[in-house]
Amino acid sequence: MQFAYSDEQQMLRDSVERFGEEEWNAADRLKRLAEGPAGGRRRWAKMAELGWLALPISESEGGLGGGPVEVMAIMEGIGRHLMTEAYASHCVLAPALMRGGGEHCAVLLEQLGAGAIRIAAALIEDSGFDPASIRTEALADGGGVRLSGTKIHVEDGADADWFLVSARTSGSVGSRDGIGLFLVPCDADGLDVRRFRSVDGHRHASLVLRGVSATPVGQVGEAADRIDLAMDRAILAVLAESVGSMEAALAATLDYVRTRQQFGAPIGTFQAVQHKLVDMSLACEEARALTMVATAQYAQTASDAALVAAAKVRVAQCGIAVTQQAVQLHGGVGTSEELVVSHHLRRQMMLELAFGDASFHKARFADASFR
Structure with a gap:
């Protein structure tokens, strides 16, 4: 499968990278977390100015009408920089649930896109x-x-x-x-x-x-079908976040093993370590491919419940495996608050549960496959 962002989507992706580097630099992460809700409101207002909040909202309801691929471009960066701003919940799931829900929904969605409410x-x-x-x-x-x-x-x-x-x-x-x-x-x-x-x-x-x-x-x-479709769109968003997070954890680990010395040599030169890094790289590529396929399918023909469920289970497994290995290769310091790989592991643990755990989606996959 050939997948590449368009020029506009790449510009969106680049804007998320710049925002992440400015607001969620790994060295300042603990400081940002300590800011609490006040810091979150400040960053939320910036995201509104950049047009991200209005992106997933339909044009008929005052938004920009962005699709799952545009959301994927944003969510990758959110995952890579471990932003705690609740984009998938507030800007992806909520508008999908409210779409066509009446004039009162359109008014609230316009306020949501402007950053006035969540x-x-x-x-x-x-x-x-x-x-x-x-x-x-x-x-x-x-x-x-x-x-x-x-x-x-x-x-x-x-x-x-x-x-x-x-x-x-x-x-x-x-x-x-x-x-x-x-x-x-x-x-x-x-x-x-x-x-x-x-x-x-x-x-x-x-x-x-x-x-x-x-x-x-x-x-x-009559909201059951509306909820299912909206949940699938939110799941695609967190899959992209998971991919961004695990790739960032892999990059941080590669930097570490190239500089950490043991027995007079960088530990990255040890064959056992190299094997683990290859496994991590393969898991990242597998997760990215699954996310791309599921997102492209949703964008073209709406939801494929079996595909989304399968992707949710497998991407979560890859994310946990990659970030656990990242922590292990860093040694004891990998579990510390000060090192970003421990934060990636914690986020992957929560993403595994977000919008349904493995047991729920395995059952959903089986049900959708044999209908």
Whole structure:
């Protein structure tokens, strides 16, 4: 397969590299993490000025109408520089869920593209990653809807201004019928937002909803297919992030083994070390190829569930293998906060779980393959 970025896509990729070098230089990483939400808001405003936030939003809703390949160009750089800005969650997943959802969605998406607000998707409950396995109820209340239930993990939800909550209007747990999407502001009455930070520096949340007033997105009770397609687009984004991260970890390791001396010679000259580096390089190439194929397929014919699921499983395996080996080749110092390879490993561990773990996607692959 021949794959190359167009001139415009390469310019976008280069702009992400410049931003990453300025804002997320490895030597300043701990300082950036210590800035907390204030630093995140400053960088988010810069990303809005560069047009990145509006890129995945359709032109009809005030965005730039960028596709999966353009998103891939951005996400590679986000992964390479380990940016904690929640681009995949807020700018890829949320607009895909809200597309064509009504005038109120178009207004919010325009604000999202301008960097004025952030929107996070609350889809996961304690029954696993299947978006149909939900118990949160959406009950009619006069002319509106009220939500009651719990969402145990909202990806990058700690700093969101709005939540896209999946809830059941009818049917039993596991049924794809009767699932709706609803918009809830972060300060809504009856909403308890519990924020926490994960090992990779990203800020997530869990939600408890007690009769929270909400606004429907799209056709009530028919959101299952919308969620599947949106999740696949978000998965492609994190695959590109994973590729950028593992390639950066490999590059850092190559620099290290060329300079680290043992027995009077650089450890990179040892055959055992060279074999490990070859394995890491092959894993990076395999992950890149899978990501390119899945992204190109989605861009041309929308989602191929089996292909996306297979890519999610295998790219995650490659990312973990590469970054674990990077830490090992650095020795004990590889586990330290000060060395960037340890941060790449932590991010790969979280990316493995983002939008479905290996068990969920293996089952999804089997289901899609034998339909």
